[in-house]
Amino acid sequence: MKKIISKLFSEEIDDSLLFKYDDEEFSKLMLIEHLDQHSFGASRARSFIKREVEFISKVFSELNIGRNLLDIGCGPGFYCDDFNYSGYSCDGVDMSPSVIEFAKDNIRDSQFHCCKIQELISPKKYDAALVLFGLLNEIEDADSFISSTSKHVKGDGYLVLEVMHPHFFNSLVSESINVSGRETPSCFSKSSHVRVTKRFFSKERDCLVNRSMVVDDNGMMKLYESHFTCYDLEKATRLLENNGFTDVQCIQSPQTGEFSYESYYHYIIAKKQPLD
Ligand SMILES: C[S@@+](CC[C@H](N)C(=O)[O-])C[C@H]1O[C@@H](n2cnc3c(N)ncnc32)[C@H](O)[C@@H]1O
Incomplete structure (x- = not known):
């Protein structure tokens, strides 16, 4: 107990x-x-998700983007489903086996792959790749992630990154302790549980560390941690240009209102340089 609590409060990345x-x-x-x-x-x-897909589809038609999409970190495939419904053909890739099993069983007209994008082997090239709901913020090696993504995008195709708005990111940094409880299962536990979250910023790794101590019904205690990197337009542009993208622009979602975990994100859109 003493060890877990002191680890919760230690400011060393693990x-x-x-x-x-x-x-x-x-x-x-x-x-x-x-x-x-x-x-x-x-x-x-x-x-x-439905409203977000309507918004992205509108942006895609303004930019004249084609209809074949790849959703990276697609989870159970809800975005793919709504894009298919809107006249696109959206495939998905995710490294989490149960979510891909769910997607294959429930989402029609999409092809799903269970692997990391860095390991995906597919002959298909897409008009646009999507990296939604802040996945890029969580990626440790962003260069290899973006260069692997680029391999699946056609020359002149697009990459859409939905990243945390820097204001939202800063609000997370300033909120150092959070306590919450759940009676229903979550990704942390099958039974009811309490979660104490401690946050700190690691200058050395340039990321926000979100460390949670979870105590469940049986008194079991476990620690988890996530690392988030902030991308403002300048940093995203550097990352994208280093990996063969150009014309980087930032677009605000109409659903970005108050600071909230569900909504306070924005889109960075870039075009892949044409292939010779
Ligand atoms: C926050 S969830 C978002 C799910 C989905 N985009 C949504 O909004 O419903 C992030 C997902 O990305 C997946 N993921 C993380 N790193 C990945 C990688 N390198 N390649 C493919 N999937 C990855 C995780 O397994 C997880 O399902």
Whole structure:
């Protein structure tokens, strides 16, 4: 107990506590969280996704972007489903086995791959790749992530990154302790549990560390941690230009209103340089 509590408050990064998205057991709990319409820990509510897809589709038609899309970190495939419904053909890739199993069983007209984008082998090239709901903020090696993504985008195709708005990111940094409780399962536990979250900023790794201590019904205690990197337009532009993208622009979602985990994100859109 003493050891766990002192670890919770220590300000040293511990990569061994990071979420293991590809772990079978963790993936089953993640799926519960994805399907929970009242929690935004993994996926947003379907009504929110529907409005977001309408907005992105409008931006795509203004930019004359083609209809073949790849959603990276697609979770259970809700964005793919809504894009298909809007006349696109959207495939998905995610490293979490249970969420891809769900997507394959429930989402029609999409092809789903269960692997990291860095490991995806597919002959298909897409008009646009999507990296939504802040996935890029969580990626440790952003250069390899973006260069792997680029391989699946056509020359002159697009990449859409939905990243945390820097104001939202800063609000998370300033909120150092948070206590919450859940009676229903979440990605942290199958039974009811209390979660104490401590945040600190690591200058050395340039990321926000979100460390949670979870205590469940049986008194079991566990620590988890996530790392988030902030992308303002300048930093995103550097990352994208270093990996073969150009024409980087930032677009605000109309759903970005108050600071909220579900909504306070914005889009960075870039074009892949044409292939010779
Ligand atoms: C916050 S969830 C978002 C799910 C989905 N985009 C949504 O909004 O409903 C992030 C997802 O990205 C997946 N993921 C993380 N790193 C990945 C990688 N390198 N390649 C593919 N999927 C990844 C995780 O397994 C997880 O399902």
